[in-house]
Amino acid sequence: MAVEALPLDPRIFLPSLILLLYFVHCRLTAKRWLPNTIPWIGLRNGFFAKTRACMRDMRHGKEHLAEGYAKYSKHDKPFVAPTTSWWPEVVLPQSSIKWLLSQPDHVVDLHEGVQDALQFGYVSPHDKVLENPFHDDIVRRDLKRNLGVMTPAVFDELEASVDELWGTDTENWKEIPVYDTSQRIIARTTNRTFVGLPLCRDASYLHSATKFANAMLLQVGVTRFLLPALLKPLIGHFFAIPCHFRDWQFSRHLAPMIHARLRDVERKERDPSYTYKEPNDLLQWIIKYAVTKGEPHDRKPRYLASRICIMNFAALHTSTVTTTNALLDLAAADPACWASIREEAERVFRDEGGVWTGSGVARLARADSAVRETLRLTGLGGRGLVREVVAPGGVTLPDGTHLPLGARLSVPSGEIQRDPAFYGATANEYDAFRFSRAREALAERGDSDDAPTSGTTRREDHALTMVTTSDTFLTFGHGRRACPGRFFASHEIKLLLAYVATHYDVQRLATRPPNVWISSSCIPPATAVLSVRRRQPKEA
Numbered sequence: 001m002a003v004e005a006l007p008l009d010p011r012i013f014l015p016s017l018i019l020l021l022y023f024v025h026c027r028l029t030a031k032r033w034l035p036n037t038i039p040w041i042g043l044r045n046g047f048f049a050k051t052r053a054c055m056r057d058m059r060h061g062k063e064h065l066a067e068g069y070a071k072y073s074k075h076d077k078p079f080v081a082p083t084t085s086w087w088p089e090v091v092l093p094q095s096s097i098k099w100l101l102s103q104p105d106h107v108v109d110l111h112e113g114v115q116d117a118l119q120f121g122y123v124s125p126h127d128k129v130l131e132n133p134f135h136d137d138i139v140r141r142d143l144k145r146n147l148g149v150m151t152p153a154v155f156d157e158l159e160a161s162v163d164e165l166w167g168t169d170t171e172n173w174k175e176i177p178v179y180d181t182s183q184r185i186i187a188r189t190t191n192r193t194f195v196g197l198p199l200c201r202d203a204s205y206l207h208s209a210t211k212f213a214n215a216m217l218l219q220v221g222v223t224r225f226l227l228p229a230l231l232k233p234l235i236g237h238f239f240a241i242p243c244h245f246r247d248w249q250f251s252r253h254l255a256p257m258i259h260a261r262l263r264d265v266e267r268k269e270r271d272p273s274y275t276y277k278e279p280n281d282l283l284q285w286i287i288k289y290a291v292t293k294g295e296p297h298d299r300k301p302r303y304l305a306s307r308i309c310i311m312n313f314a315a316l317h318t319s320t321v322t323t324t325n326a327l328l329d330l331a332a333a334d335p336a337c338w339a340s341i342r343e344e345a346e347r348v349f350r351d352e353g354g355v356w357t358g359s360g361v362a363r364l365a366r367a368d369s370a371v372r373e374t375l376r377l378t379g380l381g382g383r384g385l386v387r388e389v390v391a392p393g394g395v396t397l398p399d400g401t402h403l404p405l406g407a408r409l410s411v412p413s414g415e416i417q418r419d420p421a422f423y424g425a426t427a428n429e430y431d432a433f434r435f436s437r438a439r440e441a442l443a444e445r446g447d448s449d450d451a452p453t454s455g456t457t458r459r460e461d462h463a464l465t466m467v468t469t470s471d472t473f474l475t476f477g478h479g480r481r482a483c484p485g486r487f488f489a490s491h492e493i494k495l496l497l498a499y500v501a502t503h504y505d506v507q508r509l510a511t512r513p514p515n516v517w518i519s520s521s522c523i524p525p526a527t528a529v530l531s532v533r534r535r536q537p538k539e540a
């Protein structure tokens with residue numbers, strides 16, 4: 001028999017040996033083998049059934065979750081979902097959310113999950129900065145507290161960027177790429193509150209911020225989803241080169257501002273009588289914290305820039321996707337929806353004396369409801385509350401199943417948010433004012449947003465706003481780790497809708513261009529366009 005036909009042929013033998021060693025390595029180093037008692041979804045008969053299910057998840061992630069939800073979650077049982085990261089996830093039923101959120105961070109952690117999900121280990125110095133993410137608390141506390149003060153600046157930036165990108169021609173319709181223009185508007189407006197004028201309008205700075213976010217998503221795609229674990233330490237850094245490059249560009253733009261501000265803050269720290277014109281933005285709050293409460297290395301300009309870069313990453317993609325989805329949903333809905341948002345925006349603007357204020361934005365119940373409905377129906381994807389078991393001894397689920405250290409947990413947020421059991425017979429339909437009808441009814445009863453209300457009605461009303469998370473509304477997460485930037489995101493996107501409604505006509509879309517599902521991520525169509533035309537200014 002010819003020797004070439006035997007598997008000892010080096011062309012077959014070597015790849016087989018590498019594959020074998022790889023599987024042995026995975027077996028030996030795995031810290032997250034899940035108990036066989038939890039059923040898998042998406043399995044088909046044959047060899048490597050679980051590996052093939054993970055590969056199929058790229059195209060069938062949504063169906064996998066729908067199947068698991070119907071078969072197991074609805075019966076209060078967990079299931080294992082294959083994922084494209086080759087790291088199967090235990091998807092808990094809705095009834096276990098309370099249990100999941102009650103676990104302390106040293107048992108079940110969000111950051112471990114995020115660190116891995118974003119492969120931050122390959123994008124230094126962000127991994128160091130994330131060891132003490134004090135910027136999260138600054139967003140949670142200072143950004144939220146300053147929303148009212150910052151409203152005129154946010155509006156100014158929205159107005160300037162929408163006018164520039166959507167045009168001001170009142171005669172002719174203009175086709176605008178929704179995703180692209182939303183990304184630019186969000187990047188400018190968000191950075192107005194992060195670093196202020198004039199940097200928030202610097203095209204090159206914004207380019208590096210958005211390109212960093214895109215490079216991160218690409219890096220995650222390759223390193224997390226395609227590279228086998230054994231090869232990650234060897235070539236993971238190679239695929240992170242575009243992120244390093246964008247990050248370097250980003251830091252270079254910020255460096256002069258950081259140096260100047262550091263000098264002022266440090267001098268003020270040494271000499272309280274020193275006075276200077278202090279900016280009021282995220283960068284300033286971060287520098288002040290680093291100087292007054294941080295470790296010496298927190299003052300490094302490179303680290304300070306890294307925190308702003310990470311915040312851009314957290315804010316830009318999420319808010320752009322939400323804005324794009326909200327605009328497409330409204331454009332495909334009954335035009336009466338735009339008219340209704342317009343009527344409310346004009347009324348509130350008039351009542352507030354012709355300027356946008358924090359309390360005015362808080363009264364935009366219809367815009368708020370339309371965005372909440374988009375977040376409910378489309379969100380960012382199918383899974384939420386992604387956590388990792390970090391307790392060395394693992395954790396025991398409410399049904400008694402024990403999960404090892406390193407196991408990944410989540411909940412089927414997309415399915416929960418489209419379940420008629422929680423949202424009625426129209427759960428799968430877009431209903432822009434699903435949440436504001438009740439709010440407006442409360443207001444009509446006399447319990448308006450701006451008037452003091454009884455405890456009960458205030459709570460009822462609050463339960464229906466965009467930022468209120470619950471165990472049936474999970475797009476911002478839920479519990480103590482819920483997105484700290486959601487108050488800002490809500491403010492920004494509502495104001496944008498109010499501005500668009502009052503200043504533009506948007507041609508109705510015959511059908512809503514469908515989003516694309518990649519694994520469990522739901523991505524709006526990048527090429528969708530809207531036809532818009534500036535409205536004639538109203539007679540004074």
Ligand code: HEM
Nearest residue numbers: 136314315318319322385475476477478481482483485489
């Ligand atoms: C519509 C826009 C947004 C959506 C849908 C969104 C969604 C989320 C989600 C799902 C989480 C994880 C929560 C959990 O698993 O419990 C999160 C975390 C986070 N988000 Fe957002 N986000 C948005 C906008 C923003 C903005 C504008 C900022 C910053 C200004 C921001 C900053 C953060 C930060 C810092 C975390 C990590 C919190 C922690 O580690 O405790 N997000 N966001």
